[in-house]
Amino acid sequence: MTTTLGTLITAIVTPFDEELEVDEEAFVALLHHLVDNGSDGVVVCGTTGEAATLTNAEHLRMVELACQERPAGCSVIASTGSNDTAQACRMTRQVTELGADGILSVTPYYNRPNRRGLVRHFSEVSRATDKPVVLYNIPSRTATDMPNDLLAELAQIERVDYVKQANDDNLALVDGLGVYAGNNETFARTLDMGGAGGIVVASHVAGPQMRQMIVEPQRRAELDAALKPLYSALSVTTNPIPVKAALNLLGHRAGGLRLPLVEADEAETEVVRAALLETGLLAGD
Secondary structure, eight states, X not given: OOOSSOSEEEEOOOOBOTTSOBOHHHHHHHHHHHHHTTOSEEEESSTTTTGGGSOHHHXXXXXXXXXXXXXXXXXXXXXXXXXXXXXXXXHHHHHHHHTOSEEEEEOOXXXXXXXXXXXXXXXXXXXXXXXOEEEXXXXXXXXXXXXXXXXXXXXXXXXXXXXXXXXXXXXXXXXXXXXXXXXXXXXXXXXXXXXXXEEESTHHHHHHHHHHHHHOGGGHHHHHHHHHHHHHHTTSSSTTHHHHXXXXXXXXXXXXXXXXSOOOOHHHHHHHHHHHHHTTSSOOO
16 A cells, blocks of 8 residues: 555654753654664654653654654654543644644543544544544553444544554454554564555664565565564563663663653663664674
């Protein structure tokens, strides 16, 4: 499937400095690194970008910075999800004005809306923008799953064009929606079934290899198998703790994390280091 947003999209981390303030310089450097290494675009201020602990001003600044500093051809998808529909719509309007190419909108969390509430919620979000909306189904974090028949219903809403599917049990093509893999492990499978691509995390450190899965489908299974140790290591504890550890090990300035998330401990860091060594992404001593 051809998509205007791109095939390999990285859910970019938000780098912090030693005082846990946003490190804008490191963010721009990472943005360029990702595009230079295979990413078609980025999701800004999503789960991996620690949106939950950013202020609204910080959140909007990151989107603005990404739109201003992106390399040519890089799409910027702004995550604007909330469990308050009015807030989700406010953020969606604001990032649209800032120049975002698309909107990532997660299932409202904690308050667990029913099916009618979900339809109403995403209808309102879609009216707040003229850009494509990517639904985000991740019941492990939201406590609400959107089954594929509901996704097909939501696809009837104008501008609801894609879904980031992070419930692997639901991974299938959906009438009216381009399907993005929401987990590293399902990127190859999503490409195989004709999906839109992936909104993933491993491409922070293995972008060229994941890009090759797109351009060399005959080698896709081989490339995917070689990255399985990395995928596993990036799940050793809560995302984005492991990917920030990986970036720091590779010399990028990702920094720490804001509470209640904490940096990888010694054992977790060693798991990440071992996977980087095993996959050839980190040189041995």
